[in-house]
Amino acid sequence: xxxxxxxxxxxxxxxxxxxxxxxxxxxxxxxxxxxxxxxxxxxxxxxxxxxxxxxxxxxxxxxxxxxxxxxxxxxxxxxxxxxxxxxxxxxxxxxxxxxxxxxxxxxxxxxxx
Amino acid sequence: xxxxxxxxxxxxxxxxxxxxxxxxxxxxxxxxxxxxxxxxxxxxxxxxxxxxxxxxxxxxxxxxxxxxxxxxxxxxxxxxxxxxxxxxxxxxxxxxxxxxxxxxxxxxxxxxxx
Numbered sequence: 001x002x003x004x005x006x007x008x009x010x011x012x013x014x015x016x017x018x019x020x021x022x023x024x025x026x027x028x029x030x031x032x033x034x035x036x037x038x039x040x041x042x043x044x045x046x047x048x049x050x051x052x053x054x055x056x057x058x059x060x061x062x063x064x065x066x067x068x069x070x071x072x073x074x075x076x077x078x079x080x081x082x083x084x085x086x087x088x089x090x091x092x093x094x095x096x097x098x099x100x101x102x103x104x105x106x107x108x109x110x111x112x113x
Numbered sequence: 114x115x116x117x118x119x120x121x122x123x124x125x126x127x128x129x130x131x132x133x134x135x136x137x138x139x140x141x142x143x144x145x146x147x148x149x150x151x152x153x154x155x156x157x158x159x160x161x162x163x164x165x166x167x168x169x170x171x172x173x174x175x176x177x178x179x180x181x182x183x184x185x186x187x188x189x190x191x192x193x194x195x196x197x198x199x200x201x202x203x204x205x206x207x208x209x210x211x212x213x214x215x216x217x218x219x220x221x222x223x224x225x226x227x
């Protein structure tokens with residue numbers, strides 16, 4: 001059974017810092033990995049999607065890497081801003097599982113001005 | 114192009130009542146997924162539906178919960194005889210294809226059981 005763990009559970013940084021969020025998964029036979037952002041009381045916004053054959057994806061100040069063999073992914077946020085404050089969720093889908101995702105518990109990020 | 118629409122956004126029910134949560138997928142999407150987020154817990158997959166078919170319901174509780182996605186109209190998640198432990202945020206997501214990997218989520222329906 002796939003398990004996804006995110007470390008740290010919470011993170012507080014001053015504005016402008018570069019930071020790394022970690023995600024690990026127990027079964028390396030994944031189809032893809034996604035990073036989402038969730039604001040309080042809101043839904044999920046997809047940030048980056050990495051197919052199992054890819055090593056990384058970039059969007060603006062965000063860069064996500066995937067090391068499938070070791071069961072790890074990192075989300076790098078450059079030059080953090082207060083508007084980046086949210087919960088970041090990592091999710092994987094298994095082979096033949098299509099879009100049925102297994103989520104990690106999330107990292108709650110606070111960027112202080 | 115409207116996103117995934119869920120209603121109601123907030124629902125309060127007393128124990129023993131029924132809760133019906135509705136989800137309209139993005140235009141052109143025929144794959145719908147329901148996830149539940151219990152307080153202080155991560156999101157858990159519940160059920161995957163295509164039009165008129167339940168494809169995978171491995172995450173659905175065995176009793177009281179049911180889901181449908183009729184040919185016309187929204188997908189509905191139905192919870193009968195609600196209990197306090199059903200209090201959670203229920204999220205619906207849709208996708209264009211089964212294996213694109215890209216899910217679009219609604220803003221969720223927050224159920225409170227008194």
